[in-house]
Amino acid sequence: MFRKLWMTAVGMGLAATSAAALADHDRNGDDDRDDRSGAYDYASVVHVEPLRRQVRVSEPVRECWEESAPVSDGPFSSNHIGGTLLGGLIGGVLGNQVGDGRGRQVARAAGAIIGGAIGHNVSRDRQRQRYGNERVYERCETRYRDSYEERVDGYDVTYEYAGRRYMTQMPYDPGERIRIRVDVTPAAG
Numbered sequence: 701m702f703r704k705l706w707m708t709a710v711g712m713g714l715a716a717t718s719a720a721a722l723a724d725h726d727r728n729g730d731d732d733r734d735d736r737s738g739a740y741d742y743a744s745v746v747h748v749e750p751l752r753r754q755v756r757v758s759e760p761v762r763e764c765w766e767e768s769a770p771v772s773d774g775p776f777s778s779n780h781i782g783g784t785l786l787g788g789l790i791g792g793v794l795g796n797q798v799g800d801g802r803g804r805q806v807a808r809a810a811g812a813i814i815g816g817a818i819g820h821n822v823s824r825d826r827q828r829q830r831y832g833n834e835r836v837y838e839r840c841e842t843r844y845r846d847s848y849e850e851r852v853d854g855y856d857v858t859y860e861y862a863g864r865r866y867m868t869q870m871p872y873d874p875g876e877r878i879r880i881r882v883d884v885t886p887a888a889g
Contacts, residue, residue, distance in 0.1 A: 739884070742877045743861035750852045751869070757847050764840040783823025784816045791815015 795811020796804060854871050859878050870878075 739882045741861070741880055741882050743859040743866070743880050745857060745859050745874055745876055745878055746865065747858040748873050749856040749858075750873075751854045751856060752850050752852055754848050755851050757849055758844040759847065760842050761845045762840060762842050764838055766836050767839050768834040768836050770834050783819040783826075785819070787819015787822070788812045788816030791818070 789812075791810075791814050792808050792812035794815070795807040795809070798804065798807040798811075854869050855873050856867060857870050857874055857878065858865060858867050859880070860866075861880060
């Protein structure tokens, strides 16, 4: 346990001293030369202009509303099957009381058909009295609402070095000064 703490403390001490040495080295200007790409210096930033563009942002929005539709029940609608069957049963029983022989069978069938129709109509009328002639349905739909946002894509930077002005584009605002690479080459001739 003590050994792990001691090793951690030594590692942190080495990291702190090396970071301080590198910072001091850069501050003294000893690192302003890179053999591969020339020397570095700082130029004063004169003007910074953000590069803006409009971006469309689509946001899904669920919209719901109520619609009414007329009730349309056919003769074999499942909403009225109970009333139709009950009416047909009663009509068939009443038709069975009329006539004899073959006439009784016809009266029974006619009574069942007429009773079924009457049962269906009674069931439909009761439902319309209870709910009206129209039903209200909720309808929903997802629509997209567009809005526009302004975004910064980068910056046009104007800087001054050795009495001359230069322009460049950068992905960030550099502040008051910008680090530049100075390339010095011998003149031909």
